[in-house]
Structures are given as structure tokens and as C-alpha cells.
Amino acid sequence: MHRETLVALDRTTLELIDRYWRAANYVSVGQIYLLDNPLLREPLAAWDVKPRLLGHWGTTPGLNFIYVHLNRIIKERDLDVLYVCGPGHGGPAMVANTYLEGTYSEIYPDIGQNEEGLRRLFKQFSFPGGVPSHVAPETPGSIHEGGELGYALVHAYGAAFDNPDLVVACVVGDGEAETGPLAAAWHSNKFLNPKVDGAVLPILHLNGYKIANPTLLARMDDEELRELFSGYGYEPFFVEGYEPFPMHEAMAATFDTAFDRIREIQSAARRPGAEAKRPRWPMIVLRSPKGWTGPKEVDGKKVEDFWRSHQVPVANARGDAAHRRVLEEWMLSYRPGELFDGAGRLLPEIAALAPEGDKRMGALPHANGGLLKQDLVLPDWKSLAIDVPRPGSPTAETTRYMGAYLREVIRLNAETKNFRLMGPDETASNRLDAVFEVTNRVWMERIEPYDVQLAPEGRVMEVLSEHLCQGWLEGYLLTGRHGLFSCYEAFIHIVDSMVNQHAKWLKTSAELPWRKPIASLNYLLTSHVWRQDHNGFSHQDPGFADFVANKKADTVRLYFPPDANTLLWVTDHCLRTWNRINVITAGKQPQPQWLTAAEAESHCRAGAGAWDWACTCPVGEEPDVVMACAGDVPTLETLAAVDLLRTALPELKIRVVNVVDLMTLQSHTEHPHGFTDAKFDALFTRDRPVIFAYHGYPYLIHRLTYRRTNHHNLHVHGFREEGTTTTPFDMAVMNELDRYHLALAAIRRLPGLAGRAETAVAAIERKLAAHHAYVRQNGEDMPEIRDWQWASK
């Protein structure tokens, strides 16, 4: 058992710490309950109490306890500490502390450091038009919401990477500790390099209970906990108890030890010639009662140190005088007279305990990452473009070009160290391995002589956990840096809910003038549904686009570059944006290239447009049919379908439209990238059939276009959940996204083609049958499919 001998902290400091803590607790309870009478100058009346009592008390005193002890050590050692509050539903604590230290009033001047300010602070909490009950973008000093549990520790590590002077104190609630993402996040220490990264100090806060149950970790004994966290690679320190003064002494001593350890580890690692190896970082297990210092019992039922203190321990303080008395006694037990002066301002000797200026945790610039963000130095993407002498030639692995671009990004920003590439073990598999010409994968475990591209330092982070990739990147972006997450398309759904929460954070932050924009969250989704050569149905799901499309239009962008040069333009564009979620979907398998760099640029700038070189309809004339496509495989199949149609029905006027930026389909009134109706109609016509080959679920196209004039003529082919392990072309056939089905769809929607059309249909149906037989016999596609090439006119 690691229990440190207590160092002597003088009684005065201890008293001040306790008073600061009491002030934070008082201000926390006030927020949950009071509309008025903030200093309890008058006996508490019904109308002083909010009509709807909303908030979470249980975790709050522990969060306050940690905050004041961090204040002490920051001030004493002049540290930069970021407080990541896992139990973010304990919003009152973070609001209370940033108020007490003064940052709150600086950001929100209407909430002053006086009685009226206190009254407003209390009233606004969890009140319509006020602030949320959780830690949120509105809360100074936070990069972490904490409403959806699981991501505190992974955010903390993301913040610490490439921030060598930062200590991230991360409170992990024992509820949150039961989640999967949190259980995996402990292993993040295997990716943190004490030489070049900051430190994370996890504080596992065992307050015993969730909403209505004990927690698993709190009921484990110390020995099992010690084994578990030693096994995770930490040195655990325990602080356990109930009585405030011994607890203050223990916490202060343990913080001293833990911060000493961090300093020792970093000094050793940063000595010239020091061997890079994973140290045993300290972590703290804090056992304190849930609802600590709150009412012990209410209505004869156990409340303190039990789950009944989770939200509002005294439920009917407005309507019931006895309840109100409990509340009043509880608040008075903090002795506000010893904490605030007559004007309602925290007494100066207490206030002096907090750090000053940017050292205050509520004012730390890292918690408002946009303040620290430096734009990336980006290469000229055209210098990396592929030469496309004619449409369809050459054949190339599209994402390789993105890899070269990312290599240059890493090279150009090597000094600044503000870009990381995340992926679940797939950087090379996704053809981005050019980056390994200039960097490595970070790896703090043992490295064997035959290992490749592993090193204690590197810009690439790989771990077989989409949750960790996503969470690290979020933490990294939120503290002012840049990055990209490359992921198998199907498995990005693993982080749906994290993306959801990040989108919410971005939406709300954008409404707060003091929150500066952060770099966008960028995805490359590859190994996509149409090319699951080694895998099968389990790896086939293009639905992330649908999920993201539900988010606020300001926030999301969906890109389907059909080839390498468009992918380069899109990547370059995304890395220049802020406060967005950019989803790029592009395949990694060899495929024909269509556009030159110049063509790619003008096509991508427009977002969608006709490919005149592929049209049989003269520019300016109305086509008989529009063949539209979004996505690389749909583009290939659409062009092959046009080829078929052109041969079979040469008089047919076909327009080929390619969509790179899916949001152009939406009305401009709904999305900033949306086309006006006039522009949309000019491209897709007002009344001609549109055969739309789309990479994902067809419905998304329908819902994006449902207000367009020609919507009822839109026939979308896409993924219909018909998947298995088969050839790439057969996958398209199973879902009717292949050239044959697309051509058939067009012919069948054209009136008056009679004889010639019937012949064409019969010919195509024979080809389909031949494909079916061939592929099942030979296990590969017919040569005419494999070798098909676009014949320039």
C-alpha cells in the first residue's frame, strides 16, 4: 500500500484551504437552490428557493476539494494545470471555483464579485436562459462536458501531448470508471512521452455511488485497486476519509508527493541522452463520501455518503418548511460570515489562496484552445498532384496522394509540433504510409529490433480503439492543435456518440464570443463499404454520413472526392477550416483518376458540377437523363454506365454530374454550402430523370433534396445492406450500384425509346447474368470489368 507520510502543512494554510473549500461548497449549494437571499442575510423563505431544483450535488464537494488543493499547489510551484472534470454533471463546482478565483466575473461581467453577482450566479444556474447544470462550453477553464461519461481521461491525455509544461489533473468519477472508453483510456500512458509531452495526473474519485447503485470500483478493496492500477502502469496513492482536516492534510501531502514524482520523471526523461522508457506515473485514489458535508439524512433516509445525494438532496425546499430548514442549516454550516465580506465578496485572505492571472485554472489558455491555435503551414497541394493526361488514366491508389500531402504537413510543422494523425492501426493499410518517411508511430513500450516505424516520439498515434483515437484528437484540438483521424468507414460508428458530443460542444462554443475557434475535427473514412476485400458484411456500413448530417449545418461537411486530385484539394481545404466536423470518404484501392489538378480545383470549389467531357448532351442543352454520382466507386460505375448507354443509344443526351460536397444538395437556406434552387435546377433539371449513384444509404440523398423541384425524378442507387465477402464489382451488383443496373435504370425511365432500348436492356441483362456466373466460378471479376477504361471522346 502506498500511503505517504504526511508533511506538515501549517495550521493557517489548512484553515484557509478549508475556508476556501467551504466557500466553494456554499456557492455550489446556492446555485442549485437559491433564487435570492444569496448570503442568507434573512431567514430562508419559500420565494428564495427556485421552483425547479435541478443539478447534481453528490460529486460537487469532492470536485471542490480537489480544486482548492490544486490551487494551493499551482500557486506554490507556479504550475500550469488543466482541470479535466470527468463528473461534469457537477457543474456547480466548476462554476463556483471559477467564480471564486475571479475568472467568471472577468468573462461574464454581469456576474460581479458582490452580493448581486452572487445572486445572479445562483439564479442563472440550470435556469431558462441561464447556464447548463453540467460543465459546458459556457464554463471557463473547461474543455470537457462530462454529460456523457467516459472521455475525461482520454481528453486529458490529448491535452497533454506536445504540451511539456502542462499538468492535466483529471478527475475520473467512479461511475465513469465503469465505462468502456474510460477503462481503455488508462492505457494512454503507453503513448505519453515524459520528454516531450506534459503529464496527466488521474484522480479516481471514489464517492461510492451512481444514481441509484454503488459503483464497482468503490466496492473493490484497496488491494485490488492497487493491483489494477499498478497493472495499468501507474503508482497509485490513496487519500481516504471523511473528517475535513485530516483529509486536507492527506490530500496536500499526496499532491506534494505526486507532483514531486511528476517532476522527477520529467527531469530524468529530459536529461540529455536519457533513455526513453515508460515511467510509472502517479495517480490518486480519492475516497470521500458522496454528498460530503451535505445533509446526513432527509426524511429519515440516509443521504450523505449514499446515492440519495446524487442530485438534489432536499427535494422540496420551496414547498416544505422542514425541508427548507434542512437546506438553511446545511448552507449555514459553511459559515458564510467567515467567508464573504459585507458586500458579498470572498474575503481577501481566502481569495489569496488562488493563483493569479492565467495560472488560474479558469483562465488557463489551454482550456480555450483557440487562443493558442497556430495555423498549420500547408504545402502547395498542386505540387503533389497526380498527372492525369486524360480522364480515367492513370489508375492509382487515391489515398496515397493524401499520404504524401500529410507527410508534407508533418514536415512543415515539425518544429511547431501541432499536428497529429490518429488511426486504429491502419495508417499503412489506408495507404498513408508516406508519413513514415518523416515521422514514426509513438510507442513508449519495448521496441524490438525488427519493429518498424515505432519510436518514443512521432506524429502518428495508433491504437486498436476508435474511442482512444477520437478522444485523444478531441483533447488535442480543444487545446489548440490540429489533426486528422483515419478510420475504416464501418467502424467510425463506434464513436458516433463522441462525435455527437463534440458537435454539441462546437455549436455552443461558436455562440460564445470569448471561446476562440479551434481546428476542425477531420476524418478520412476509407476501407469503405465497396472495397472490403479481406472482410465482409461486418465491415460494410456507410451510415456515418447520415449520422453527421443530423448535426447543425454550420458544423458539418461531407466530402466524397472521386479521385486523388479532388482528395488533395479537399484535404487541404479541411485543414484550413475551424469549428467544423469534416468527413472525407475516399477509397484506398487502385482506381481510375479523372481530373487534373486545375479541373479538381474548380470542381471542388463549386462542390458539384457537370463533367462536360463525359456528357453526350451539348453544354446549354437539356439532357434526356442526368447521371449523377457521389463517391469514388459510384463515379466509376456511373461513367462505365454512360459508356454502355453511349454505345447502345448514341442519340441519348446524357449529362454527368459529380458531387464532391454533399451539402450542396441541400437548400442554401438550410446549409451554407447548399445550392440555390436555380443552381440546383440548372444542374439536375426541373423534370428529367436523374439516376443518382451514391456511396452510402440512398435515403440521405432523398432527404437532402426533398425540397428540390425535380425531387420526384431522383432515383438513387446506393448501399441497401446487401453485403458479404465477394468481389468489389459483385458488391456493387448486389446493391444495384453497378454500371449495368445504372444503365438499366436510365433506360427504363426514358419514354419512347422502344425497339433500340429493348435490345439494349436485353444485352445488359445478358451481361449481368454472365457476370454472375463468371464471378461464382472464378472468384474474380470478368476481365472486361477489371480492365474497363473510360474511352475519351
Add this chain to the structure above:
Amino acid sequence: MHRETLVALDRTTLELIDRYWRAANYVSVGQIYLLDNPLLREPLAAWDVKPRLLGHWGTTPGLNFIYVHLNRIIKERDLDVLYVCGPGHGGPAMVANTYLEGTYSEIYPDIGQNEEGLRRLFKQFSFPGGVPSHVAPETPGSIHEGGELGYALVHAYGAAFDNPDLVVACVVGDGEAETGPLAAAWHSNKFLNPKVDGAVLPILHLNGYKIANPTLLARMDDEELRELFSGYGYEPFFVEGYEPFPMHEAMAATFDTAFDRIREIQSAARRPGAEAKRPRWPMIVLRSPKGWTGPKEVDGKKVEDFWRSHQVPVANARGDAAHRRVLEEWMLSYRPGELFDGAGRLLPEIAALAPEGDKRMGALPHANGGLLKQDLVLPDWKSLAIDVPRPGSPTAETTRYMGAYLREVIRLNAETKNFRLMGPDETASNRLDAVFEVTNRVWMERIEPYDVQLAPEGRVMEVLSEHLCQGWLEGYLLTGRHGLFSCYEAFIHIVDSMVNQHAKWLKTSAELPWRKPIASLNYLLTSHVWRQDHNGFSHQDPGFADFVANKKADTVRLYFPPDANTLLWVTDHCLRTWNRINVITAGKQPQPQWLTAAEAESHCRAGAGAWDWACTCPVGEEPDVVMACAGDVPTLETLAAVDLLRTALPELKIRVVNVVDLMTLQSHTEHPHGFTDAKFDALFTRDRPVIFAYHGYPYLIHRLTYRRTNHHNLHVHGFREEGTTTTPFDMAVMNELDRYHLALAAIRRLPGLAGRAETAVAAIERKLAAHHAYVRQNGEDMPEIRDWQWASK
């Protein structure tokens, strides 16, 4: 360190085990590579090799090794063992073993126990029209796909609950072990009761590498691993090495010890009067080389015991004679002549090592749960219905009635023990606490005297991990039982990807006649977007419906019962269905009740219909406007809007349509519950404005109805991502789902109402302004909102 002394296993048995293993390895390699020449009677020719080599070798020999050792112990001890194969991409292993033991040929008679059968077995693997490269529903003996990693262990525990005679051997790959869900799943031992449940024997298979990286756990030393797994509450045993014979001896001895431990634990726990406490279950750490027994090097690069053996170690065996020679030597190294007789059948002395009949892991009924499924005994839901003397009265917490129903389900099936209720600490919060009248929450940790409803046995499982709830339930259903998962609506997105994989499993299983239907996966989503009283924006997301709607129509159902009696009908219905994913969304807060039990029954049977008592349009006449709704809050607000309209514009003919089963909106050609166009048009008209108040994102309604005649007149109000902590009614206002906005929307779509309409609009806009001011002043809704009641005509 726990290393057991080896017991003597006689040389003959060891030899047989090794030959069985070699046979399994041979059959595995054959599947990846060969089109023909399965016994290598002829020198290997180019045309014997598949043109596309797809599959995963790396993990396969380890999976085979475990399989044969399980065979030995099953046979020796007459056990029921379910093999959960976490590295499910090692499909060749599970196919090979179920083939060798005979189950494969019994299920698929065209794959016989002879040379031709072997040839077909090889060819079909990862071949168009054949079987997937992963373990899949097509694979006998499996309940687990393993393509998306993370869920092996949680499935294993789900299978073990209430199966006291079952041992689930669960192989966890070291890649998978990096995921969050797996990291949390180790804690499932805190919910497994040795008295009434089966055992789970986790086998952590450290083969060192993922696709292109070492794994975290494999690079941890044994001491850290021992600490980690002791901390998780297990007793770890290590089996490590390379040489087959010592490894066979070590594995056999360790299995003997581990199965002894399991027996001891169970005997002790099942003794009368035994104290219920969590035992320290055994687990095994198996360190063996990746691609074990495969080529050591190819083209001068390390392959065996390295990540290059992950998929196809010899890449060009068809095109390159040298590669082909490597393959041939590799396959011949298993000495097929010592394994198969002249006809291609496994030699009888080797075959005798496998268990017989249902003891064979490929034939275990638990792995085809539908075989074991017993229908639930269900109560008469009408006996639990709420009395609704008139629409809108009384007010009640809807989910409480479902709680009473579930209590009866648990009571009626107490003997069979085949129903469990899962939830992340929210059963009581979601008002389902009536179940605690007849059962408890399962809890194997310490129980304190003041704890409530915790016990070592119980039908309710609560843990703050949606992943564990989902995974346990999947494992439970897949082994033939029933259950329901109640979850906060917003956080069900955490398991999007798991639901995805389960939907895929169901779709494929339904196409296999030998796979018997399993009970549906049922959700109650509550604490929904419109009633996040204690929380805020982070808890507001109704998008799971959109996600689920992308799955195959045969599989998914979305229910929005507007009150208690409809919720009862829907719950009762869902528990009677099979092979489906039923998503029920219903609020837990007090709300008006609308339908009697009889009305609820006919309304729910129809799926959607007009509520004549709320219409001002006589039955049989065309309305001026249709006010449609789906969801409890939208229903309430729609009726309140109708109330407003009725007063303001009494001549207006309004039809009120309520939708319980959202899939009725889709065309009957797309979904089995879809209305025909005639039926849809009769309800929603062909040309009148439809104001549709929907619980979730409006787009879903558009996409479900985009083919309907009247689609362009459909105006959907729903969640627009405008959320925060505010009053419930204000949330509706922010998203324009409230009565005022709905009424305004109707009026504005009606031509020719001029003067009266203008007056009505102005009055409603005044009310909106008054609401805005009131709620921000008082923090609660205006009395006229809180107390609004539907006035029967």
C-alpha cells in the same frame, strides 16, 4: 507468478492432439489458398491457387490450438463448452474445426467428409457466393462475429448468465483487448454468480501484433499483466512458448487446473447455505507466435511471430512459383498424409479426440439459441392498463405502467429464468422500479446494510456502461433467452455500432434455415430529448431512430407510444416477436393519458390512425388540415394546438392523426408494416397540408414518406439541435415543436382565412412572447401550460 506444475499427459494423447492441431491448421491454410488439389496429391500448380487471396492467417493457429485442447477436456469431463472467438476474423479456424468434428458436414451436406468435400470447403471460403472470411452466422458453433472487435467477453458473460452448466471459453485477441468495451468487460465477473450462472474462462491470446503494430498487452511484462488481471479480480495462468509439444503439455495442464478451479468455485457456491461472494475466477494468458507454424520468412522479411503474418503471408502464390513453393512446403509441413485417409477423411484415431453429438462445440445448442428458446409467459396487459375515463385524464408517468408489466413478466418467468432487464443505473430513474417488488439488481460485490435492491441473484443488471448492457443482452438473446434494455435516449448512440453488428447478424441468420429465430432485441428509450430536466444539451439526441432506420426493413421497428396503454400494448407485442430490433421511445415524466385499453389496442394494431375524438372534421369528410404526431410530447403539443385552433377558428376541419408504429409511414413495398398508398392517402389526404409533430429529427419523416402523394405538403416539426437546460415546454418552443408553433404552422398553410386567421396569429404570437418572458423570469412554465387539459368535446 502462477505457473502450474505440469501434469503428465501420455505421449499418445499428446501426439494425437498435435495431429489434430496440424489437421486444423492444414484445413485453415487450404481455405485461404486453394481452389483445388486439396490433399496436395499433385505438385501445387498455379490454377490450384485462388486468384484473390483473402483471409487472416495470423490468429488462426492459436485459435486451432485452443479448440483442440478444449475438445480434449470436453470429452474427458463431459462438459458443455461454448467457444466465443474474439478474433473472429480467424474464420478459417472455426470452419476448419467444425468441419473436422463433423458438424459442418451435417449442417451443409454438400461439404462432405471426403476429398471433394474438402475441395468445396476450401473453395467456398471468402469466395463469391461462398462463406465470409470471418466467423459469421454461417459458422456453426458461433454466436459472435468478431469483425468489429470489442465484444467477445461481454457476449461470453451474456451467454453464461442463467446457464449454470455451461462453460464459455472466450478467446480475447490482444488487438481486441485494446478496445474500450473489452477493457470494461473484464469487470463482468462482478455480476456472475457461481451458484446460478455458468462460468466464463477468458483466454487472452497474446500473439503480439495487430495489422501493422505490436499490441499493448503483448509488450507488457508478465508481472504487469498479473497485476492487471488480479486487479480485475481474476487468477491469471500463463501459457507461453513456441515449441508445439511443450506448449501442448502446458496448455493441457493449465486447462486441467482452470477447469478444476471452476468446478471448485461452483461446488463451493452451490453447497446449501453457502455464502454468496465473488470468487477469483481463473483466466489464461496464452502467449504464442502470430502466424505460428506458418512461413518464418517470405522474401527475406520476418513473417512468423510478426504482423506480416496477419492476413495472407505468401501473397502471390498463384502468380509466383517461388511463393507457391513456400505455400506448398508450408502445407506439407503439417504432413497431411498422417492426418487424412486416402478418401480425404480425417483418420479415425484423430477424429476420436473430438467430443460427440451436441458436446461438439460446433453443435452446441447454446450457439444456435433459437433451439433452446422458450417463449415467455406473458401477463394480460389489459389487467395492468390505466383507466382513462376521458382523453387527457388522468395524468401519469407512462413508463411506470411498463414497469408493472415487466414485474409480471419477471414473476411469471421466475422459474424459467430466461428474462433479464438491462440498464445503465437507470431502472428506477426510468420508473421501472415496480420490478423490484419481485426481484433485485445482481451484485456480487460487498452489500451494505443500507443498500437497497441489491442481491447476488436478480433479473435486473445495472452498470454504468451501455456497452456492457448491450453486449450482455446480445449474448443472452443469442443463447436463447429474452430481455429488454432501458436506456437514456441520447446515450444509446454509444452502442450504435454494436446494434449495427447485431442487425447484420440477424439479417444473415434469417437467411439460414438451420439458425432458429432468437428473441428480439428490445429497447426502451426514455429520459428523452424533450424532458432533460436535470441535464441539458448533452442529453438531447433523438437520432437513434435514424440510425436504426437504415437497417434492413425485416429487422427494425420503431414505436412511439403516446401514453401508458399504448406503451403496454407495444411492450407486450415486442416481447412476442423474434429476430427483430424493437425500439420503443416513451417518456417517464407525468403526462396526460389519452386512450383506454381497448382504444390503445385497436390503435396500435393499426399502427397509425385518426383520433376521431380529437378531430373537428367529421369522419368521412376531407379535412382542411391534418395535424399528425408521433411521440408523447408531440402528441400532447399537437392536441394543445388543436385546442387553440378550435377556439380561434371553429369552422376549421382538422383531422388528428397519431402514429405509434413509425414504419407505417413507409411504403408497404419497402417495409412489412408500411401502409399501402391508398391507406396512407386516406389518412393523410392527397393534397391538404399536414403539420407533422415528430419526436426526433424531422428528416426521418421526410425520408420515410418521400414517395407518398402528399409528401410536398408535409411540414415536419421536430428536434433541430436547439437544446439546453430549460423547462420542458421551453425546449419544445426552442425547436418549434410546441402548440403555438404548430398552430401557427397550420394557420399559415391555409388559404383564404384572412381576417380571423390574422387575429389568431397575433394572439398566438403574444402568447409566445409571454411564455418567453415568464419562463426566464420564473424558471418554470406558465400555469396555463402546466395545467393545460384537453377539453373533451
